[in-house]
Amino acid sequence: MAESDVKILGAWASPFVMRPRIALNIKSVGYEFLEEKVGVKSDLLIKSNPVYKKIPVLIHGDKPICESLVIVQYIDETWSSGPSILPSDVYDRATARFWAAYIDDKWFPALSEIVKVQGEGEEAKAEAVKQLLAGIALLEEAFQKCSKGKAFFGGDSIGYLDIALGSFLGWLRVTELNGLTILDAEKTPGLVGWAENFCADSAVKEVMPETGKLAELAKRLFAKTKAPPST
Amino acid sequence: MADEITLLDFWPSPFGMRVRLALTLKGIDYIYKEENLQQKSDLLLKSNPIHKKIPTMIHNGNPISESLIMVQYIDETWPKSSSLLPSDPYGRSQSRFWADYVDKKVYDCGRRTCFAKSPEEGDAAVKELLECLKVVECELGEKLYFGGENLGYVDVALVPFYSWFYAYESFGGLSIRDECPKIVAWAKRCLENESVAKSLPDQQKIYEFVVTMRKKFGVE
Numbered sequence: 001m002a003e004s005d006v007k008i009l010g011a012w013a014s015p016f017v018m019r020p021r022i023a024l025n026i027k028s029v030g031y032e033f034l035e036e037k038v039g040v041k042s043d044l045l046i047k048s049n050p051v052y053k054k055i056p057v058l059i060h061g062d063k064p065i066c067e068s069l070v071i072v073q074y075i076d077e078t079w080s081s082g083p084s085i086l087p088s089d090v091y092d093r094a095t096a097r098f099w100a101a102y103i104d105d106k107w108f109p110a111l112s113e114i115v116k117v118q119g120e121g122e123e124a125k126a127e128a129v130k131q132l133l134a135g136i137a138l139l140e141e142a143f144q145k146c147s148k149g150k151a152f153f154g155g156d157s158i159g160y161l162d163i164a165l166g167s168f169l170g171w172l173r174v175t176e177l178n179g180l181t182i183l184d185a186e187k188t189p190g191l192v193g194w195a196e197n198f199c200a201d202s203a204v205k206e207v208m209p210e211t212g213k214l215a216e217l218a219k220r221l222f223a224k225t226k227a228p229p230s231t
Numbered sequence: 232m233a234d235e236i237t238l239l240d241f242w243p244s245p246f247g248m249r250v251r252l253a254l255t256l257k258g259i260d261y262i263y264k265e266e267n268l269q270q271k272s273d274l275l276l277k278s279n280p281i282h283k284k285i286p287t288m289i290h291n292g293n294p295i296s297e298s299l300i301m302v303q304y305i306d307e308t309w310p311k312s313s314s315l316l317p318s319d320p321y322g323r324s325q326s327r328f329w330a331d332y333v334d335k336k337v338y339d340c341g342r343r344t345c346f347a348k349s350p351e352e353g354d355a356a357v358k359e360l361l362e363c364l365k366v367v368e369c370e371l372g373e374k375l376y377f378g379g380e381n382l383g384y385v386d387v388a389l390v391p392f393y394s395w396f397y398a399y400e401s402f403g404g405l406s407i408r409d410e411c412p413k414i415v416a417w418a419k420r421c422l423e424n425e426s427v428a429k430s431l432p433d434q435q436k437i438y439e440f441v442v443t444m445r446k447k448f449g450v451e
Contacts, residue, residue: 078321091295
């Protein structure tokens with residue numbers, strides 16, 4: 001299929017946009033990356049995602065697909081001859097979807113909260129940190145169970161849950177720059193090793209933004225809004 | 232070996248109704264256990280330690296929670312009868328997108344409509360509720376069901392909220408029938424299906440439940 005048949009509307013810094021890009025890389029599917037300008041939504045975005053007007057959007061032929069995890073599942077089911085992204089066992093699939101939903105609904109909002117309360121009192125920050133670390137402890141447990149001793153949640157290779165969590169590693173590292181340890185060699189050894197393996201993977205390397213670049217962007221954005229880009 | 236399924240649930244929950252409906256549509260037997268949300272059972276706390284919420288299903292000893300994840304699990308475990316998700320990847324992506332939209336919008340606006348602490352909060356909730364129902368109505372278009380000719384994933388995701396419509400209308404001061412006639416027609420069409428009729432409580436019962444809860448929350 002020609003590269004021009006597959007387009008991603010997105011932004012380099014968005015963890016949600018990273019997800020379908022990693023998925024397409026896993027499947028060795030070429031695509032055109034259309035970068036949205038900060039603060040300005042293109043006509044194509046508004047037309048392709050009239051409900052939310054948000055990135056990422058995958059446009060396959062003339063069909064738009066929205067919502068990052070919906071897109072990842074679409075990619076897995078469309079290019080089914082490539083390496084599988086969702087687990088093959090039905091129960092394992094439900095488990096992967098459960099944790100991906102937990103990450104999006106609970107864990108990432110806790111990470112965002114830490115950034116938002118930067119300017120506020122120590123108490124507000126302490127509560128946000130407590131929630132985040134409680135969450136990462138749960139994810140460490142989940143990793144031990146799902147990986148069964150292998151490198152990734154998905155086993156030997158990157159899968160759905162690896163993509164769901166791994167896409168936040170850039171912003172996690174930015175948050176750690178302020179002195180907070182989230183991935184701890186003693187408390188979350190599994191995830192520490194996992195994070196290294198994930199970032200080194202060929203499907204991830206070229207789309208994972210550099211922590212330094214993200215930190216620069218954060219400084220500019222937070223001066224305006226006090227929150228990481230929640231596309 | 233016969234499948235053993237227990238569903239931990241709470242009768243007014245639209246999320247629980249989704250799972251009841253999916254199991255009933257597929258003709259799957261299960262044991263229904265009503266939870267007292269003020270005193271959650273050990274089984275619920277053990278089966279869903281992260282969220283401690285209903286619905287939670289235990290299938291041959293394995294717990295599954297989060298209603299839409301449960302519905303997909305049911306669809307994938309029993310694929311032969313009444314497929315809920317379409318077979319083509321694009322159709323599946325659209326179904327997932329719209330079920331997710333229902334999750335993000337309808338429940339929250341509906342809850343705020345019923346339990347608003349001020350007229351301003353209530354008005355804002357009603358406005359948002361109607362907006363999202365109209366978006367969904369537009370997506371339905373002229374189709375019989377969101378699933379096309381038959382009930383599908385999005386129908387299962389949304390139809391439970393129909394049992395709450397009378398409560399939304401009474402406390403929100405709106406007529407969903409007037410504002411979103413196609414949605415009401417669609418819901419009534421769904422209710423002609425025996426499985427749907429069995430899985431959804433009566434609107435009057437939900438209304439009375441909300442009355443009791445409003446007194447409890449001191450919203451009167």
